[in-house]
Amino acid sequence: MKFSLRLHEKVKEIWEKTHQHPFVIGLGKGDLPVESFIRYMKQDYVFLIDYSKLFALGSVKARELDTMAVFAKLLHETLHGEMELHRGYATKFGITRQQLEETKPYPINLAYTRYMLNVAQNGTLEELISALLPCMWSYWEISKMLANKYPTASEHPLYGDWIKTYSSNEFGSLAIWLIELLNHLTEGKPERELAILEEHFLTTSRFEYMFWDMVYEGEDWPV
Numbered sequence: 001m002k003f004s005l006r007l008h009e010k011v012k013e014i015w016e017k018t019h020q021h022p023f024v025i026g027l028g029k030g031d032l033p034v035e036s037f038i039r040y041m042k043q044d045y046v047f048l049i050d051y052s053k054l055f056a057l058g059s060v061k062a063r064e065l066d067t068m069a070v071f072a073k074l075l076h077e078t079l080h081g082e083m084e085l086h087r088g089y090a091t092k093f094g095i096t097r098q099q100l101e102e103t104k105p106y107p108i109n110l111a112y113t114r115y116m117l118n119v120a121q122n123g124t125l126e127e128l129i130s131a132l133l134p135c136m137w138s139y140w141e142i143s144k145m146l147a148n149k150y151p152t153a154s155e156h157p158l159y160g161d162w163i164k165t166y167s168s169n170e171f172g173s174l175a176i177w178l179i180e181l182l183n184h185l186t187e188g189k190p191e192r193e194l195a196i197l198e199e200h201f202l203t204t205s206r207f208e209y210m211f212w213d214m215v216y217e218g219e220d221w222p223v
């Protein structure tokens with residue numbers, strides 16, 4: 001069995017629960033309160049600043065030039081494509097770029113990025129990919145699910161761009177590239193190494209769910 005199938009099987013229930021999360025459903029139905037979306041967009045912007053560094057570290061750890069180049073592309077796409085989506089939303093809401101960048105991460109946001117950066121800095125390339133893969137893969141699945149379940153969701157004046165960006169073939173092809181790279185790198189690896197990768201994938205899938213909850217509930221620092 002391909003390793004990515006094993007990973008998907010492991011987190012199936014968490015991802016299904018994520019698909020039912022009221023924030024996610026609100027994006028699809030178009031009735032998510034705007035304040036929740038603004039909170040998400042600001043938290044996600046600072047998340048993406050740290051997240052993009054994972055791709056830079058992927059380039060450093062890559063063993064092939066072609067792999068280095070795709071990590072560089074992922075870094076570029078995150079900084080100039082995905083984050084531009086957020087900057088566009090911020091402009092609509094009258095939030096300046098400086099205000100966006102100065103957003104203080106909520107505890108779960110901070111814990112999530114610190115976990116991934118720690119793995120990326122101290123672990124192998126396979127560990128780095130396993131830790132960041134739920135971000136790309138789950139967003140692609142969520143947005144495709146929403147586009148199928150709510151056929152007019154992509155046309156929503158506010159949330160349509162979010163759904164179109166993450167369900168696009170361009171975004172999907174980068175997720176597939178990462179999945180295939182991990183499948184290739186894990187061929188023939190011993191079980192004790194695969195178990196570590198599976199644990200990273202499980203942990204960041206849990207963080208993904210908690211991130212939706214965090215922005216829905218507004219879980220800021222308690223003191």
Ligand SMILES: Cc1ncc(CN)c(N)n1
Pocket residue numbers: 044047048082134135136139208211
């Ligand atoms: C929290 C989170 N996870 C994943 C993604 C998709 N790159 C994102 N923008 N934000």
